Amino acid sequence: MTKKISGAEYPLAKIFSSDFDYSIPSYQRPYAWTEVQAGELFSDLHDFFLKEKDDTYFLGSIVLIKEEGRPHAEVIDGQQRLTTLTILLAALTTKFSGDLRTDFENYIREPGRASQGLKPKPRLELRERDRLFFADYVQALKLDEMIAMDPAQLDNESQRNIRRNAEVMLSRLDTCFNSDIDRLCEFGAFLVQRCFLVAVSTPSQQSAFRVFSVLNSRGLDLLPTDIIKSDVIGSIQDQKQDEFTEIWEQLEVETGRDGFAEVFTHIRMIYAKEKARRALLEEFRDRVIDEVKSSEKLVSQIISPYTEAYLVAKQCQYVSTSNATEVNAALKWLNRIDNSDWLPSAMRFLADKAGDAVYVLWFLRKLERLAAVLHVCGYDVNARIERYARVLRALESDHSMVRPVVAVELTDSEKLSMRNYLGADIYTMTPRRRNYLILRLDSFLVDGAATYDPSVLTIEHVLPQTVAAGSEWASSWPEVTDRWSWVHKLANLVPLTQRRNSAAQNYDFERKKTAYFGGRQGVSSYALTTQVLHSPEWTPTSVAKRQQELLSILDEKWELA
Known part of the structure; x- marks a missing residue:
């Protein structure tokens, strides 16, 4: 053989x-x-x-x-x-x-x-x-x-x-x-x-x-940016090549090789405003280099400011005498989204308007809300790119806090879609979408002050998925249709910073609170879970009331109503 x-x-x-x-x-x-x-x-x-x-x-x-x-x-x-x-x-x-x-x-x-x-x-x-x-x-x-x-x-x-x-x-x-x-x-x-x-x-x-x-496997292969560098720097006058080479290499050091390559994909998107259909090298030449024409301008007015904006957005390091904390909080939530399709819009805006802290905060909060809707509602990459392209096109026109970019606002249909998803079975979403939503809701309850480590996050049901005959749960939730209607809803889910405990999942409510949800000290790191710890009962009526309260908070904070 x-x-x-x-x-x-x-x-x-x-x-x-x-x-x-x-x-x-x-x-x-x-x-x-x-x-x-x-x-x-x-x-x-x-x-x-x-x-x-x-x-x-x-x-x-x-x-x-x-x-x-x-x-x-x-x-x-x-x-x-x-x-x-x-x-x-x-x-x-x-x-x-x-x-x-x-x-x-x-x-x-x-x-x-x-x-x-x-x-x-x-x-x-x-x-x-x-x-x-x-x-x-x-x-x-x-x-x-x-x-x-x-x-x-x-x-x-x-x-x-x-x-x-x-x-x-x-x-x-x-x-x-x-x-x-x-x-x-x-x-x-x-x-x-x-x-x-x-x-x-x-x-x-x-x-x-x-x-x-x-x-x-991943080796240190030749990246498209290496070839672009050769083309761009090689077309600059000999006496200026060292100067622009130093600028280029400093940007690459600050972002890392992979990060710098990511910057170029986002710059391509800023110019093309559509999904890439060919290799980055080919599209960057056609869409960016050929349009900018001047290699010096490309480095100093495009690659350099967009790289700086990329670093601010990715590292959540916006600096200003006002609003910096709030801006960086919005950037942290944007970076929790499981895709980077929002980044070109953030880069374009920060490169142009970083000096207007009030407008920066307004825009990034709107962008975070838009990114959250696209993420939670499960929009695919093509739909996301098409939606962000509308924002990028709007960013090309004159805009300011007096005449803000309205394309970043949610449409009525997007608000409706989000409300429908929020009221549906949250637990059946993919873990990244589900976890993002629950942590974001938890942050709204504490006015954004909390920090989170999603690596130790589990999402648990209060009313368990399986109810044993003769249990307290069977008594307080006698109708099977009520159980199936509420078990995966937002109101019945709590975040925990511990591994899933199979035995504890079916405990009665009081024992579950003290032995499982409360942890060793009887308290929780999460506001959502603390609310459950303070709840005297867990019935269809109390869960329905809690559902409305949580949805109202999301409506208010994300301006969905």
């Missing part, structure tokens, strides 16, 4: 063909992509489909244990993409009928050919715990039946992700194509013909893991 490592770029038509028979080994982590990642993948694909008529779309690489000439392929890296692409293809296939449906179904299931020794079977087998669920609903194209299931009744988080992502894909297809079968077919043809994956294969498990390690 050869130990050869082979790699080739294949269209999805080949990836999902009889040449590959994928299985996810049991030691792999569960399917973990949420609706955010699935939605971003769809948005990226759809956006490329609309705007690039001939180019091919690269989906990344997968690493397989696979013998040459044999279809069986054990997936070492790439199961999240393969699973999500299968869900997308299944959602698309359900929109078709007749021969067209059969055609696309062949990318999901091997139809079998007795003459070639091929038996009918799914092209992708998930790990054993989720294999039947995925085959019975996704690969059997019973998506509507799966979506109708109560997520709480599914076996695990992986199955809930599969169900939710199928729902997302169907919804996106309906929104984008409105049952236009011809356009749906064109989109399907784009997926299987012009979307490519690199499959790296080796028959040895040891070799496959070595390839995976190499692909995911």
Whole structure:
């Protein structure tokens, strides 16, 4: 048996063909992509489909244990993409009928050919715990039946992700194509013909893991900024090159190599105001260098002030005789958002208006509110970039505290969306969104004075998710519908600075307060939890009252009403 490592770029038509028979080994982590990642993948694909008529779309690489000439392929890296692409293809296939449906179904299931020794079977087998669920609903194209299931009744988080992502894909297809079968077919043809994956294969498990390690390691490679530096400094007059080289290298020292590269991606966004579709080097040349024209101006009037603004925003080090504490507090909350899409807007504003402390505070508070809404409501990267682009365009016009940038304000629909999310089942959000919201609410209760370490944060239910028959909880919450209605709501959740205690989760209310929520000293680091410690009872009535109080605080602080 050869130990050869082979790699080739294949269209999805080949990836999902009889040449590959994928299985996810049991030691792999569960399917973990949420609706955010699935939605971003769809948005990226759809956006490329609309705007690039001939180019091919690269989906990344997968690493397989696979013998040459044999279809069986054990997936070492790439199961999240393969699973999500299968869900997308299944959602698309359900929109078709007749021969067209059969055609696309062949990318999901091997139809079998007795003459070639091929038996009918799914092209992708998930790990054993989720294999039947995925085959019975996704690969059997019973998506509507799966979506109708109560997520709480599914076996695990992986199955809930599969169900939710199928729902997302169907919804996106309906929104984008409105049952236009011809356009749906064109989109399907784009997926299987012009979307490519690199499959790296080796028959040895040891070799496959070595390839995976190499692909995911990070060395000190040549960065796009190094090449840009060569181009820019090289075009400056010889007698000034040392001066501008020193400026450039000082900025790189202050930010670090990776931070400096991030600055350039944000500068590209400030100029382009849309998602990057090509490599940073190519886009920075086209969008920034060609527009600015002068290399000296590029360094002194663009790269230098934007880098300084980046450092202020990232390090929360705004300096002023007034409002500095409040400005840096807003920046700290912005930096808790799990993406940096807000940074170009902050950089542009700080580079232009840092001297007006009153206006800086107004703008960054509005920006933090906007970023919070986009984060909590789960907007994908394309929607976020489009929204921040509106702010960036507005920042190009004349503005001041007298005539502020209104594009950073929330729209009525954004306020409504946020209110709907806040009143829904908060606990079912992704942990980063959920934790951000609960910590931000806690900070509002103490007027922003607290500091938090999210690395030791757990979110716990007061009313437990499982209520034992005959318990005090069963007596105070006799209606099962009341329990399911409130168990994951904001009012029933508390933050703790300790590891989850499985035994304590089902304690009765009084014991839970003293033995679990209160900690060793009987007090809590969080205002939300302290409120619960002071509550004499925990009933449907008291929780409903608390819910309204908490939502009112968020309405007031984020100006959602």
